[in-house]
Amino acid sequence: MARKAAKSSSKGAVRPSKAPATAPPPFSPVPASLDPFVEALDPSKVYITHIDTFPVEFKKQVFAIPIALNVLICLVILWRAYMALPTYWELVLAALGNDTAYSVTRDTKTWVELLTIAAKRSIIFILDYLLVVVVGNWPLTFFLESPDSAASWRFQTGFRAREVYVRRSRTWGREELFGDESTFKGEDSPFFMTRILPAIEKRFVREKTGYVMMNDSWDLDYNAMVRATKLLDKKQVDEAPFQKSVWVYAGDEVGWCVWEVHKLDEGPGAADEDEGRKKIVAFKDRLDAIGKESLFFRWIEIVQYESSQPGGFTPQRQEAAVKQAKELFESHGIDFEKFIQSVGGLDDLPGFDQPAK
Numbered sequence: 001m002a003r004k005a006a007k008s009s010s011k012g013a014v015r016p017s018k019a020p021a022t023a024p025p026p027f028s029p030v031p032a033s034l035d036p037f038v039e040a041l042d043p044s045k046v047y048i049t050h051i052d053t054f055p056v057e058f059k060k061q062v063f064a065i066p067i068a069l070n071v072l073i074c075l076v077i078l079w080r081a082y083m084a085l086p087t088y089w090e091l092v093l094a095a096l097g098n099d100t101a102y103s104v105t106r107d108t109k110t111w112v113e114l115l116t117i118a119a120k121r122s123i124i125f126i127l128d129y130l131l132v133v134v135v136g137n138w139p140l141t142f143f144l145e146s147p148d149s150a151a152s153w154r155f156q157t158g159f160r161a162r163e164v165y166v167r168r169s170r171t172w173g174r175e176e177l178f179g180d181e182s183t184f185k186g187e188d189s190p191f192f193m194t195r196i197l198p199a200i201e202k203r204f205v206r207e208k209t210g211y212v213m214m215n216d217s218w219d220l221d222y223n224a225m226v227r228a229t230k231l232l233d234k235k236q237v238d239e240a241p242f243q244k245s246v247w248v249y250a251g252d253e254v255g256w257c258v259w260e261v262h263k264l265d266e267g268p269g270a271a272d273e274d275e276g277r278k279k280i281v282a283f284k285d286r287l288d289a290i291g292k293e294s295l296f297f298r299w300i301e302i303v304q305y306e307s308s309q310p311g312g313f314t315p316q317r318q319e320a321a322v323k324q325a326k327e328l329f330e331s332h333g334i335d336f337e338k339f340i341q342s343v344g345g346l347d348d349l350p351g352f353d354q355p356a357k
Contacts, residue, residue, distance in 0.1 A: 022254065023254050023257040024178065026259045027259045029255060029257055030256040034241060036227075036231055036236055037228055037237060040227060041221075041249075041256070045173045045174065046172075046173055046196070046246065047169070047224070047248070048167040048196070049164060049241075051162050051163065051165075052164075052165050052210040055161075056159045062209055063159075073135055076131070077131060077132060080131060104117060148222040148225075149222060152222070153226055156229075163229070164225055164239075164242050166220065166224040166225045166228060167210075167213060168220070168221040169217065169218060170216065170217055170218055170219045171216070172191060176191045177189050177196075190300040193300055195217050197281070200244060200261050201280075201281050204281070205244060245262065279343055282343045282344075283343050286339070290334075295332060298328055302321050302324050303321050322346070
């Protein structure tokens with residue numbers, strides 16, 4: 001049975017009725033010492049933590065940009081409200097039958113003039129709506145999002161030489177990563193290769209400060225970052241597991257699991273693991289650059305299908321995967337062999353321990 005952490009964090013989650021007795025590779029159960037961190041995480045999401053060691057001054061410069069932008073938006077909205085509210089008030093009075101500068105005498109206007117007035121006012125209404133509701137939502141979430149916003153996170157933690165960043169999966173989560181409850185794909189999942197590996201690639205983490213890592217797959221969890229920082233300040237947890245790790249809930253029997261990627265970066269086999277991640281990222285980036293991102297996901301589906309067959313991803317299965325990929329890429333006008341050579345060959349790609357002949 002999962003520990004208290006798993007139970008208390010399960011609200012809103014859809015849990016499988018059956019879960020594996022052990023964590024799906026490469027994950028391992030979270031030790032009890034980290035319960036204070038995982039107990040408030042959303043079990044339907046996937047999380048990545050890492051320690052940002054960029055200089056404090058650089059972090060201040062990066063964060064100053066969204067502060068200035070959101071303050072400017074607030075000022076523009078206030079200015080627009082000051083300028084527009086008298087107009088809207090007179091429009092309301094006119095609609096109620098009062099004589100104002102915006103009253104329209106229908107009998108004295110042609111249909112063209114009436115349509116022109118209606119179009120101009122409609123454009124003003126639409127632009128003001130977009131300014132307040134759409135653009136205005138940016139400073140609202142930046143300053144006031146609950147339980148913690150970007151501003152409240154900085155207010156509570158300040159700027160530090162070593163900061164904990166927590167990324168949370170966006171529009172996808174543990175269900176997509178693990179697949180059906182009876183299989184629990186783990187590292188064989190297409191989402192593992194397409195969402196997680198690029199996000200933890202050593203160069204990507206080393207060259208970007210955490211605040212600019214948000215994209216269509218990952219968002220920052222400010223509340224988790226505040227809690228993690230406070231736990232570290234109080235010495236209730238060690239910093240090591242936050243170095244660079246992936247966190248995911250694996251069901252009632254296992255609870256929260258973690259993949260401590262930083263150990264691979266430092267330990268034996270780190271070079272091979274890192275090379276595999278680099279190739280995955282290069283593979284996807286090259287297809288993105290030519291507008292063929294869908295081919296990357298199709299390639300992952302082919303590898304996933306062949307590797308899930310009885311007997312595993314044998315050389316024969318690898319050859320079948322390459323043959324299907326060639327046909328797929330050629331149907332889109334891409335020479336598969338030249339493309340693979342451009343990223344360094346099949347060696348070190350996940351599943352291809354030995355290149356298919």
